Amino acid sequence: MNAAEEDQHPLDSASVVNAKKTLLELLGRAGVFHAEAEELIALVEAGAVVDAHREVRKVEAGAPRGKGELYGAGWEDGAQTVVDELGAVADRALHRALGPAVPAPSPRAGRPDVPRGRPPVGRVDVERAKVAVTPLYLAFTHVSDLDPEVSDEVLRAVLGTMSAVERAGYAGRLSEFAEARQEQLSRLYAEYGPGSDIAIHGRYSLTHSPTSVAVLERLAAAPSLLREEWERAELPPVWLEGLANAWAALPG
Template sequence: MSTEQHDADAYGQELARISHHQHEATDARFTVFQALAAVGIGHEQADDIVAKLEAGAVAGAHTWISESSPPHKSEPRFEDGWFAGVRDVASYLLRIADTTAHAGRGRAASSAMLVAHLQQPASPTPAAPEATATDEPAPASVPPLEAKDVLAAAERFPWAVAAPGTRHWPDGSDFLDVALSAVRPEERAGYIERLQAFVEEHRARLEEMLRTHGPGSRPASHGRYALIGQPETLVILERMEAAPFLLRGRWEEELETVFLDDLEFVWGPRIRLSR
């Protein structure tokens, strides 16, 4: 096995483990929010409680990293590099802990909305009436969205997407297919115009996200936030705002949620379903 293949396999295993932990955390957080709501804790206070717990977990990682030591009998230059790296990682974890302690607003409300959504009874399927000579013809089915047309529209915003040669995935069709599957039939007509309006409306946020987390950024160098800079991501973000539950449901059926979770973390949609 080549070194490149080994590295790719190891990275894939890391992503799988991270995805598992994020799934577990999402389920646990959902349970905590339900328990807090059951005893009368309001959404804002529940958000604050969970944010402090999560910040404490990051602080624990900070302590663990800060107290780590290089292998015994390492050369001085190796030790210097080790401790410099530890300081960098510890400082980054501290910033994450500070941010986490004051982030996460709206998650308890999102959890309550999800509970209400899941508890809705399924609508019974009405029996089809017998056809008669006077019946009007059934309306024509809505044609599916053409992925190539949507992708071409997304490519028209160079300030929101990375240059083709720098993107993590030369072909992100799997992500685009899942995102487009979350476009409801009644939304298909004029969807490209809707997408363009969304991108223009959020231009400043998209530019900042590409700058801070896109290809070539420090966070991206660690292998995370790989969707940022992809043209398909503009569709994902639009659906994240317009149909978050539908998007996540379709995504969990087809793809690793770690990519969607990372994107949601950076974007900060009005309804958060992860982290």
């Protein structure tokens, strides 16, 4: 983009700041605390940079043919430089979004090591998990009437097993899990979920909640940590064991 094109671009910095402030105002009127809104916006900003980084990586090996080896080498070097710089920008954006959970990279350092600490679970963490898990659950069954407050406590236990960075990427992990275990999930909810002969109040209560998808993913990925957080939250042990046993009994 040359200077003339840059001057004509509608997304100048003042307009971007204005859009962000407007969004913060609107979210505030809807009852979202300023710090929570800032966190969500920062995650969206970081995600946009990460997406751009992935797109630029595709260009690395895409030098036009027939230009010769020197041209190809220059193309790859230039693309690698852009990829490295954009990767550093993505790291800084993630640091701004997640704060002390991610160390800020030094200008000359490689990508930072991400600590595995598990910070307290916040309201935004729970709401993001709800938005991620609900459509996955509804792809297999329909809404039931398990107490929403109970569902929040279950999600807090689930999210308590993860670092801040893992929570930021949990929607993608859930989608991968649901896709990989699609047949098992279909059978589980057909046999134990809403519409089945199993009563909502009992050892299979969690199959009546979207949180069951998240619990199953954690049972596969971090069972010991999940049981630790479950006990700390004083959730009914029979719910967790009932779901785990039903899952284990399914073929596949």
